[in-house]
Amino acid sequence: MTMAGPVTAPGFTDVFVGRGGQLELFARGLADRRCRGFVVAGSAGVGKSRLVEECLARAEGAGFRVARATASAAAGAVPLGAIAHLVPAGVDLSDPVVGFAAVARRLAGPDARALVLLIDDLHLLDAASAVLLRQLMDAGVVRLLGTLCTGAPVGEAVDALCRGDAVWRVELAELDRGEAEELLGAVLGGPVAQWAVRELHEACGGNALYLRELVTGALERGALVSDGEIWQLERGPVRGTARLAELIGARLAAAGAAARPVLELLALCEPLPLADAEQAASPAVVAGLESAGLVRAGLDGRRTSVTLAHRLYGEVLRAELPVLRRRELLCRQAARVEARGLKRRDDALHVASWRLAATGTADPAMLVRAAAQARYAHDYRQAGLLLVALPEEHHTTATRLMLGETYFELGDPQRAEAVLAYAAADTTGEQDQLAVAMARSFNLFWGAAQPDEALKVNDAARARVTTADGLRMLDHNEGSMRIASGEPARGLALLEDLEEDIHQAPDPVAWLTGAMMKPLGLELVGRTGDAVAWAERAHAAHLSVGHQTLSPHPAVQLTLVNHALSSLGRLAEAREAGLRGYAELAGASTTPVHQIWLAFSLGRTEWLAGHPASARRWYAEAAALARTHQHIRPLGPALSGLAACAAVLGDLDAAEQACAEARDCLWPDVFAGEELLGEAWLHAARGHFAQARTVLTGAARRARAAGLVTPEAILLTDIARLGGAKEVSGRLSELARHSDSALTRAGARLAAALAADAPDQLLAVAAVFEQAGADLPAAEAAAAAASAWQHAGRSRRATAAAGRAAAIAGRCENARTALLTAAAPTAALTAREREVALLAAVGTRSKDIADGLQLSVRTVNNHLQHAYAKLGVTTRRELATALDRRVQADESDVVGHMGFSRGVTDS
Missing domain, CATH: 1.10.10.10 (Winged helix-like DNA-binding domain superfamily/Winged helix DNA-binding domain)
Incomplete structure (x- = not known):
């Protein structure tokens, strides 16, 4: 892992300035004689002052005379206090007409160019200054360049100064997440993990100033680090610099002492019912806080609730609270809610959490109830804290199941196994034994990467379960593990009688486990259309019962939707489903486990689409998360995919490094052959095509032996792309007859066309790949057609095909492959x-x-x-x-x- 030094203010803001074309707009305003002013409005911290500073520098560089004036509360109390230094000595302004003419003459330049005058915080400008400036602007003597704080009270004179067709006004909005990601990538010099972007953006609330201080603070603490591929942010509260705390502290202090109690209570217990907020401060004070932008009020059902307007306000307030004051506030609010009878669904969670934070203990029954609520909300960290606080004598099989599952979700399979093994030894009822066995095998298989132990636990449960439904559940559990182990035919046979409707299943958790893996099994054997249907069915079912189960977040099912759609050849839909799932997981869950697999699956989607830079970013994110949280199963496939992408992009050092690390990883059998994907494309990037084909041929042979139709077809298509079309054409045609995947069928057509050197067929298959969203194979097919036409002496057709190849390759993120170089060069136009x-x-x-x-x-x-x-x-x-x-x-x-x-x- 590598760390960078603190991001300096100029480095950060230089990237930020002009993000929306405001600098270009200002330049047009300077050139337009009708423009008398340029005003940048926006909330505090969005970058108004930095933008107008750059505008002033541009004006000076363009030959304009420039000056500054300071608007402040102190200067605003004195007529002309802000611009007194611009009024020539001896000018008598008691006669406005004569005085204005004198000022205008003295300020006018020799070449009649207006003076560009910068004034920050125009809303603080006194009325006399505003009136004089307006006259000077109308006369063409002064061009105003200023900032205005959105929401601040503005006097009539200043309002008139900032309005009218001759004053160009720009509303500088807060950063959206895409802008924040672009800004972070530019400043840090590399891609930033999506989870980190989301956390930093939510923490700063789109405020560029806050974002800079958060990034600086994270770098200084070593909480924001890069592994050479991608920047990651450690889990936990996002904290900024001391300067940020001072800025926020000053803003909060300006609210006055009467507002402090309600601000502190909100920092600990938000959201608060309006009635509770008004017990801590008067209604007038609370309303004043809303007007000042420090709190927000909104409807929560039929109740009005109050929250802090910015997440960082709570961080700063909590850091300043003394221990006893914190305890007092928490206990008092817990008592208020208890007095109302814990009527709302999340009241128990709040009260238990508050009492636990205040005193280190809480009522056991309330702890269990609160932990269940936290678990159903997918807040695993809070659920774990509540369950760990539960005295041992109050633990049951249900609470241990919940705790074990919580540890798994938090990426700690060893603790999960310890808790679940204890539960298994202490459980006597058949249903409890069955539930523990399934949870334990799931953790051993997916978390601890011990598939043999997981199958042993499942087999041992069969000796203790007597009901038909229970035995079917164990069969389905084994079927899921068999599919994930690379035995799709065996796994699908065990899942053959899985109900299509979750509401017909005896246990929704067991059904969801089977339904999660059945799409993968169908996809592996070439039934990709059925795989998509089952994946979408499982997602819909999970949404319908998610609040009733202890299973993961419903968005987890979108990993299988993404995977199946990718293999079917509907890559744009796959990307959309994967991105939606990743956003839902990042926003609703504190666990990284499922994010790792979805990031890997999104990498695979982009790889199949022929977008190696995008794929590399997702593979890098999956690998970084897997390393950080010691979730080893997806690490090898992610590194292999990363190596392949780096090789195709010409970054051979990074490809070699990823290959070296991947060789030491444990490989899930379901990814048979993919462990060598990176190695094969690294050989190809070095021009060793025979070695690349040899590596892929061995991988395809293993996939065929395991009955993995779709992976074998993908590997054979790569062999055809690397010069082995004649050797694989027959087998690919056979696989295409047993698969409904558009990519498999296109791969078979590509191999046949390459083997026959048939340009018309190559152009036809390019269209099929392009329709599926697989841009790189499409570009390669068109390039191969260009080469074939060139060899046949059909230069015009060759040039047309080469142009088509170049157009498609423009979407392939600078990918470099052998077939792409086959396109005949297009003669340059004069x-x-x-x-x-x-x-x-x-x-x-x-x-x-x-x-x-x-x-x-x-x-x-x-x-x-x-x-x-x-x-x-x-x-x-x-x-x-x-x-x-x-x-x-x-x-x-x-x-x-x-x-x-x-x-x-x-x-």
Whole structure:
């Protein structure tokens, strides 16, 4: 792991400034004589001051005279207090007309250029200054450049100063999550894990200033680190710098002493009913806090509740609370809620948590009830704290089951096994024994990576279970483990009688376990359409009963939806399902286990789509999470995928490093062959194609022996892409007859077309891959067609195919493969040919082109014919695509320069 030094303010804000094109807008305003002012409005901390500072520098660089004025509460109490230094000595402003003329003369520059005047916090400007400035702006003597705090009270004179067509106003919004991710990546110099982006964005609330201090604080503490591939943030509270605490503390202190009690209570117990908030402070004080933007009020059912307006306010307030004051507030609020009879569903959770935090103990019955509520809310950390606090004599099989499962979800399978093994030895009832056995085998298989032990636990339970339903549940449990172990046929046989409707199953947890793995088994044997249907059914069922079970979050099922859709060849839908699931897991759960598998599955989706940079980021995230939380099963596949992506991107050192680490990993049998994916593509990147094919052939042989149809087809398709089409074409055709996967069938067609060197077939299969969303194989097929046409002496067709390959490859994130280099190079257009082609592509008639360029129509048509031949096209309608989408970027410049408008395309 590597750490970087603190992010400096200039480095952070330089990346931030101008994110929405505001600097370009300001530059246009400077050039527009009708523009008298440029005002940036927004909430505190969004970057207004930094933006206008950069604008001022740009104005000075453009040759304008610049000056500053300070608006403050103190200056605002004195007429002209803010701009007194701009008023020339001896000017008498008692006569406004004469005084204004004198000021205007003294401020006017020798070249009649306006003075650009920067004023921060315009809402604090005194009325006299605002009136004088408005006159100077109207006279063209001053260009105003200022900031305005959204929501702050503004006087009439200042409001008039900031409004009107001549004043350009920009609302600088808070950072959304995408902007925060882009900003973090630029500042840190590499991709940032999605979980880290989410945590930092939620913690800062979109405030750029807060985000900078959070990142700086995390770097200083070593909480934000990079493994060379991706930046990760440690779990736990996100804390900033001492400077951030001071900034927030000053804002909170400005609310006054009367507001402090309710702010402290909110920091510990939010959300609060409005009635409880108004017991801690008067209604007027609470309303004032809302007006000041320190708290928010909203409806929670039929009750109005109050929360702090920013997550960091609570962090700062809690850090300042003395221990006894904290205890007093917690106990008092717990008593209030108990006095109301714990009527709301989450009251028990809150009261137990508050009493536990205040005194270290709570009523055992309430602890159990609260832990169940935390568990159903997927708050595993809180559930664990409550269950650990439960005295031993009050533990039952149910509480131990809950605790064991909580440890698993928190990535601690050893503790989970200890708790569940104790429960198994202390349980006598058959139903309890069955529940413990299933939970224990699940933890051993998925958490501790001990599949043999997990199967032994399942087998031992069969000797103690006598009911038919119980034995079926154990069969389904074994079937799930067999599929995940790379035995799909055996596993599917055990799951054959799994009910299609969860409500018909004797136990929803057991059904969900089987339904989670059945789609994977169907996918592995080539029944990808059935796999998608089962995965979507399992997700819908999980949503319908999620609050009734101790199973994971329903979004976990979207991992299988993503995986099955990817294998079926519906990659855009797969990506959407995976991203939705990842966002839900990151937002609703504190556990990393399921995020690891979903990140891996998203990496696989992007790899199949031919987007190696995106795939590498997801594989890196999965690997980093797996290392951090010692969840070893997905580590090897993630590293192998990462190595393959790095190799295709030409980063051979990173590929070698990932391959070396992957060789030491434990491999789940379900990924037979994928352990060598990275190694194979590393050989290919080095030009050792025979070695790459040998590695993949061995991997495909193992996949075939295990009956893994879809993985074998993917591996054989890679062999065909690396020069072995003739060797694998027959087997791929056979697999395509037993699979409904669009990718498998396209792979078989690609191998056959490559083996026959048939360009028409290659272009047809390129279209099939492109429709599936598999861009890199599509680009490779088109490139191979270009090569075949070139060898056949059909240069125009070769050029057209090469252009199509280049257009598709533009979506492949700079991937480098052997087939892509097979495309015949496109002859470069001359400057005049390009100019004529661009105009023709946007519909300009030949005569108009000739008139505009002062050429003959014959010359224009000759240039067009040369461009057609070089680009491999025959009509003007194909020009935009053939020009690799550069027409849209260039047409406004060329057409605007010549004054042309769109016309009817010549036939």
